[in-house]
Amino acid sequence: MPWKLADRTLDLELPLAVGIVNITTDSMFDGARSRTPEQAVRDGLESAEAGFDMLDVGAVAARSGPPVAAEEEAAALIPTLEGLADAIAGNGGVGPPISADTFSAEVAKAALAAGASAVNDISGGSDEMLELIAVSGCGYVLMHIEGPPRVSRAAPSYGDVVGHLETWFGGRVERALALGVAKEQIAIDPGLDFDLTADQDLEILRRLGELRGLGLPLYVSLSRKDFIGAVLAGSWEERWPAREREWGTVAAAALAVRAGADVLRVHDRSSLQAIRVAGAIRAAA
DSSP: OOEEOSSOEEOOSSOEEEEEEEOOSOOSOGGGOOOSHHHHHHHHHHHHHHTOSEEEEESSOSSSOSOOOHHHHHHHHHHHHHHHHHHHHHTTTOSOOEEEEOSOHHHHHHHHHHTOOEEEETTOOOHHHHHHHHHHTOEEEEEOOSSOTTOOOOOOOOSSHHHHHHHHHHHHHHHHHHTTOOGGGEEEEOOTTSSOOHHHHHHHHHTGGGGGGGOSOBEEEOTTOHHHHHHHHTSSTTOOOGGGOHHHHHHHHHHHHHHTOSEEEESOHHHHHHHHHHHHHHHHO
16 A cells, blocks of 8 residues: 655555654664754765665654753754755755654644655644645654653553554544545554553554554554563563664564564664565565
């Protein structure tokens, strides 16, 4: 199933690897903190050269914390997007598409004007954001979450967590379509670690293929997530830090591809290799 972005359509015949670019000082993985727009542009271009199919650029960490003003977020995000877009244009327009990792509709509008062709939204989709997506015609990542981002709360008890996701996404997609978003613009992200326990994350990954029944591309952001650290340590409380989760991520990425993931958001070239090889094996089948 293809995924329509603002400037192109991705066929998704093979799974795509999205390289993470964070212009932050507090992202959960200290190895992916570009800190300044200038460094973020260099890091993004290195990821493109390494073979990542898409770049996801964000300026606000997803971890819990105080609100970040739109002006502050835009001051880091927009120069990075413009720098990457200019570099790609200078290369004859050859380069990966870029998504803006933001849940602010105000920032998303500026990001699209600066060269982003998709919005990766961890808020679950406000009407304001969905209306912007409809007008712009860009790609959109709709992530499952049960409340506002950057707020700590206990994970709910869902019963059948995959059944809950199917119902939740069904309702949010219906709202997006009612506001004018085209179905081919939407990819869905189960939101691993967001309002989910480690056991629920594992259950979702085991049954990921069931979400394909929604008829939308599956976007899975799993790189160095807390649930991987918990599995490696044997407990949530003593979970390994993000810097020690690279190879756990490789395993999760390969199995997610086998289960049907179309787009995977990752930090490392090791995961990029896993996605490539797992995708080739899946295609050969």
